[in-house]
Amino acid sequence: MKGVLCSRTDARLVDVAHDFPRQDVGAAAFWLREVLPYFPPAVHLAVIDPGVGTDRAALVVRAGDHALVGPDNGVLVPVARALAAKDGGSGGNDVDTEDEEITSGASEPEPAVFTWEVDDPASRTFHGRDVFAPAAGAVHEAGVEDVETLDRVTPTTKHVDLTFPEPAVDEDEATGEVLVVDGFGNVVTNLPGDLLDGRYGEQVELNGESIPATRTYAAVEPGERVVTVGSHGNVELATNQGRGNEAFGLAVGDRVRLTR
Amino acid sequence: MKGVLCSRTDARLVDVAHDFPRQDVGAAAFWLREVLPYFPPAVHLAVIDPGVGTDRAALVVRAGDHALVGPDNGVLVPVARALAAKDGGSGGNDVDTEDEEITSGASEPEPAVFTWEVDDPASRTFHGRDVFAPAAGAVHEAGVEDVETLDRVTPTTKHVDLTFPEPAVDEDEATGEVLVVDGFGNVVTNLPGDLLDGRYGEQVELNGESIPATRTYAAVEPGERVVTVGSHGNVELATNQGRGNEAFGLAVGDRVRLTR
């Protein structure tokens, strides 16, 4: 894929991640949404593609000043919404990310979604190299604002959606689930971090166990568990210098209940 | 190695792979041959080097508009032949890879092979840093066409060869072997992909078992096995969203028999 990109553009290439869990569209969608809004305007190429070679479409999405290229399986949707919200959908201004709250955004315009025409027969097993990298190179060369000028591009209103499950928060407790487990074994839930406001330093009840709520991993001894707020702003279950997923016995999709 | 390169050249550095199986010259030779022809002309530095510090030579190879730098253990040979065939050995023209069939090439001139003089005593345990990275930097600065102008370079006709085993294809069956297993667990064989022409959608007999021949991994349910053609053009044994090597019980060098 890098060879194809280098053959078509002199753009600076930045490796974001090569270690997303294989075939896991939801985890990739989560991490892309967390990571890409920190970048300046760019063409982002994301290939998490268990349906490679099937008739699922290839997409080019313009979101604010950014473009996203990848398969139509939902992986681009959450980050596209985050980028469009961040940039206010202006589609043309240079954004100064220096002091900006990246989750803000008064207007929340929808991203512009396009299909990218795939040759038949393209390869069936490596669209990253044969479809998406050429598309990303072409989008970069045309410019994000001028995606529509590309021959292979067609506006579409139909594409696979992907939303993360919403937690249920009531007066006594909040019930959510595990969204992803990161490379350190930290368990990222969909519970909003503000559930811990005013409770740091206390014990909270998490899935029936009493666990300290802390602002940092290192607030407890190595090997002990905490309930904290991760860099994404969600409640996170972790072990100081250990693997929270093993210590809590939790995996993606497992239920997490936090009493208030 | 990157520090040494950055000290000697402003060339753009592109990481191709850091996860080749350790010490496995054959696997690295296979992947380099598959990957590097997609790059525009470049100096490619490849250090898969179980014989580091022994008296095996260091090589610089010019193949088409590309140069290859690495140990004389065969790892550079298949990709050098592919690059020379691709570029027609012209050694000077700018190649437009945009729409080119990369496996074509009417003429197939041999790559030009040079030894690179190694200081004695060089380090014995890290020639990537102490020998090959300085060589790659020097070749880049001199220019691929002018490799001969470098003091440490001497033309040679003697070097370690490496060829991949050929399959036996007769009227009733084709017998080959496993060349490599990729990071997804897909089993890459040396059987040519056209053995599946006209058979997609049918069951084929693979090592005595009946397996569906499909164009895509996702043509079967997750966890089920397929015989397909990988991005390299060879017959590949895979499990949809699983690890084919485990499901088929196959490893590098194992025999693969496909009835026709």
Add this chain to the structure above:
Amino acid sequence: MKGVLCSRTDARLVDVAHDFPRQDVGAAAFWLREVLPYFPPAVHLAVIDPGVGTDRAALVVRAGDHALVGPDNGVLVPVARALAAKDGGSGGNDVDTEDEEITSGASEPEPAVFTWEVDDPASRTFHGRDVFAPAAGAVHEAGVEDVETLDRVTPTTKHVDLTFPEPAVDEDEATGEVLVVDGFGNVVTNLPGDLLDGRYGEQVELNGESIPATRTYAAVEPGERVVTVGSHGNVELATNQGRGNEAFGLAVGDRVRLTR
């Protein structure tokens, strides 16, 4: 982190390593000291940070023509000393690393250490993104020589120190310990490599076992053990094409005794 850096600077980004053992300050300090002196002058960003979010300071260190940015846990200390020694503390000259002995350095001036002011509340769980990447970008834009001009920077003489354990070398034997195990399983000790001078080709007694001292891994059959000198100059215990740590049964901190 890369997104934050790309938003603040056009500097060339070079990935040095993403596979240091998690949370292991000592191993990271060792590898940074081994690797970074091979780079031309640069701003080096190192986040190995088990104390993230606690009140440990953030540091900017100027060492020769280089700057280091990271947490105040000792991880920057050995490499800062190596860089300051290498560049002679001149702080301004362009160093030609081409033919230079990088471990030399007549004068050994101390690195200049500064704290970097952290906003309160900064994030508590990802200072790499929220503190250190912005700091590295600012240092790069200001220039290594002008670190003091940055508002958030304050000179300090107090910081966490980190030194590697010294071996005990007497007439009959040398006793040291395992500093790190590398990605190949090679066991790096703190015993100086010159303990093997004049003994290559002979058996040496290592923790009571008789092992051949060799200049290369490949001097013995695959699977056999050697005592050699690694690329860092220390005594290293390895298995040819295997994992020395498993074959020797040694881990970080274990004692290593070599008779003379």
